[in-house]
Amino acid sequence: MSFTPPTYQYGFWVKDRPYFRSPHGLTKKAVEELSFQKNEPEWMLKKRLEAFDIFFKKDMPEWGADLSGIRFQDIISYLKPTAEQSKRWEDVPEGIKYTFDRLGIPEAERKFLAGVSAQFDSEVVYHKIKKKLEQQGVIFCDTDSAIRNYPEFFQEYFGKLIPAADNKFAALNTAFWSGGSFVYIPQGIHVDIPLQAYFRINARNMGQFERTLIIAEPGSSVHYIEGCTAPVYSQDALHAAVVEIVVKKNARVQYTTIQNWSNDVYNLVTKRAFVEEEGEMLWIDGNLGSKVTMKYPSVFLKGQKARGEILSLAVAGRAQHQDAGGKAIHIAPETSSLITSKSVSHTGGRTSYRGLVRVTPNAKRARSHVQCDALILDKDSRSDTYPTTQTNEASARLSHEATVTKLSDEQLFYLKARGLKEADARSMIVNGFLEPVVKTLPLEYAIELNRLIELQMEGAVG
Amino acid sequence: MLLLKNLNITVQEKEIVHDISLEIHPKELHVLMGPNGSGKSSLAMALAGHPHYQITGGLASFLGKDISRLSADERARLGLFTLFQKPPPIPGIPVASFIQTALQARSTKKIAPRTTRSVVASASQRFGLPGTMGDRELFVGFSGGETKRMELAILSVLGAKIAILDEPDSGLDIDGMKLIADEIVKYLQEGLGILFITHNPRMLEYILPNRVHVMIQGAFAQSGDIALARDIEHKGFAPFMPRV
Numbered sequence: 001m002s003f004t005p006p007t008y009q010y011g012f013w014v015k016d017r018p019y020f021r022s023p024h025g026l027t028k029k030a031v032e033e034l035s036f037q038k039n040e041p042e043w044m045l046k047k048r049l050e051a052f053d054i055f056f057k058k059d060m061p062e063w064g065a066d067l068s069g070i071r072f073q074d075i076i077s078y079l080k081p082t083a084e085q086s087k088r089w090e091d092v093p094e095g096i097k098y099t100f101d102r103l104g105i106p107e108a109e110r111k112f113l114a115g116v117s118a119q120f121d122s123e124v125v126y127h128k129i130k131k132k133l134e135q136q137g138v139i140f141c142d143t144d145s146a147i148r149n150y151p152e153f154f155q156e157y158f159g160k161l162i163p164a165a166d167n168k169f170a171a172l173n174t175a176f177w178s179g180g181s182f183v184y185i186p187q188g189i190h191v192d193i194p195l196q197a198y199f200r201i202n203a204r205n206m207g208q209f210e211r212t213l214i215i216a217e218p219g220s221s222v223h224y225i226e227g228c229t230a231p232v233y234s235q236d237a238l239h240a241a242v243v244e245i246v247v248k249k250n251a252r253v254q255y256t257t258i259q260n261w262s263n264d265v266y267n268l269v270t271k272r273a274f275v276e277e278e279g280e281m282l283w284i285d286g287n288l289g290s291k292v293t294m295k296y297p298s299v300f301l302k303g304q305k306a307r308g309e310i311l312s313l314a315v316a317g318r319a320q321h322q323d324a325g326g327k328a329i330h331i332a333p334e335t336s337s338l339i340t341s342k343s344v345s346h347t348g349g350r351t352s353y354r355g356l357v358r359v360t361p362n363a364k365r366a367r368s369h370v371q372c373d374a375l376i377l378d379k380d381s382r383s384d385t386y387p388t389t390q391t392n393e394a395s396a397r398l399s400h401e402a403t404v405t406k407l408s409d410e411q412l413f414y415l416k417a418r419g420l421k422e423a424d425a426r427s428m429i430v431n432g433f434l435e436p437v438v439k440t441l442p443l444e445y446a447i448e449l450n451r452l453i454e455l456q457m458e459g460a461v462g
Numbered sequence: 463m464l465l466l467k468n469l470n471i472t473v474q475e476k477e478i479v480h481d482i483s484l485e486i487h488p489k490e491l492h493v494l495m496g497p498n499g500s501g502k503s504s505l506a507m508a509l510a511g512h513p514h515y516q517i518t519g520g521l522a523s524f525l526g527k528d529i530s531r532l533s534a535d536e537r538a539r540l541g542l543f544t545l546f547q548k549p550p551p552i553p554g555i556p557v558a559s560f561i562q563t564a565l566q567a568r569s570t571k572k573i574a575p576r577t578t579r580s581v582v583a584s585a586s587q588r589f590g591l592p593g594t595m596g597d598r599e600l601f602v603g604f605s606g607g608e609t610k611r612m613e614l615a616i617l618s619v620l621g622a623k624i625a626i627l628d629e630p631d632s633g634l635d636i637d638g639m640k641l642i643a644d645e646i647v648k649y650l651q652e653g654l655g656i657l658f659i660t661h662n663p664r665m666l667e668y669i670l671p672n673r674v675h676v677m678i679q680g681a682f683a684q685s686g687d688i689a690l691a692r693d694i695e696h697k698g699f700a701p702f703m704p705r706v
Contacts, residue, residue, distance in 0.1 A: 190538035213541040409513075417510045417546070418564045418620065428563060432554030432599075 277303030316349030632663030643668030
């Protein structure tokens, strides 16, 4: 193939013909129109409108990444996909097909990812899964229909973990949210296969302001996977998702995301889990794409012996800033948390670890460990660490370790002396560095992620 | 095959290896001896293509190609192998996946990881390492002896036409030395040409070199046969040192 990959190898777009677009941008009227289009209950509209006011009152966060490039007036608040899928595989740019080839993405999946097919073609497989889930009483659907079909959960939990007033982007999301997933796991049910967002047979999960709610009843467990390592082109310059997860007594939830937005996207996400007695929450959060990411998945350890773990992985290349990390709030005794951050900056990219560990006076014998390791591949790139610890609890045991490593010339030379090309040698070192996080991913994700990093490294060298 | 003619090597603008000439053919064993700091390892690193060691004069050619123009990986893929005294640990990368990538870099055909795994297992065993060595992270927590054995196992898997073995015997016990000597003999029989750098003339009781070179202060002081090595065993390097 004589195709030369474009500068941004992973992004793509296909012309979209939306049949509804708010002409007003961020206005009250747009909120009302959106709610009307969705045929929502009255109380949801009320929440949206309240959030809308809060959004305007809230200041931009000044403490993190540079957000001065965001132009709110340009934000498209709601884009409903056309009823008929009119995109054709032939229209997908060669560059995207090339990337899919390199990533080894199966044919059926490619069409979905390219927006050619609204549904993932493993529908047959999905129906089997769906049937089993239904028998178990598991609910797994898009948030829009969940609001209509299961309003009781939303009245109880929507915005309870992350109120609109939490931050400006949570407010924006609450006012304009659309899409996202709703997952409900009844008491004692263990879902033994990972629930993947793209099984939802609905392209709307790629929304701009997704809203996800997961409820795991006592003694249940689930692994939810959002998005995929495959490239996602978005027309939206700003993505502000909100994810709320309730982990009840003895329940376990794992939430895995690998984000790979194209390099012009601001990705500002608020993710929070409440964990009750002896419950366990595990966030695995990978950030490769976007222009700016600000994302700090949080665990609020509310019940005795609740446990939270956050694995954050960030790779920043040219003109990218990944400001990522995690927060652990210890509210109950004997709670424990582990935050592991691995970041790689290359070709002038910047990564920051930003984290908070707070132990309230009631959280006797709380334990927490924070480990952040940064790898810097060249002198133009940068990495910083902003850890915050707040505690007055004498019985708490907290530790923090941080390492910053420059790409080792000796490692690079050894690998080259064994015949590896520069790019392969670099990606091998990077993959090895990230391995402790990558090995926690489902195998197919781990493989895709490694390939993706190899692709990025090729760009970094060439 | 490997031809060095009046070779000079410079590190940070200081010439440290002067006027070296040498010719190694397949199945030949050349031994390079010399006191610490005489420039033996610098010669090895320069031939491997380390960016700090520059060829600033003379000719280094391998398979008829001027290697000073080639990058380290190009030299390696041509079949020039340099054994490292202290290879750096590569955390998170199992030996087998490293070898898989290195093999794949030499082949246009797809190599099955499963094949690589079994090849790595048998090569490890050939050098007295456990067959599960392929699962270990590359050189992470390896002892000195394990490192040497692994490097030689890697050579046997990747293959080469000329190998520069920089003190493969250091840090090994007597059994290890014997094992490695036996394997070197096998390599020679298989057609490999070897430049063997050692401090240790006793190693040569097990393998008969074609040529012995003594390096003093960056230059060859003398070249000869096994008799020269025996001389050094008895008298040390003092007779070769310049008189002040």
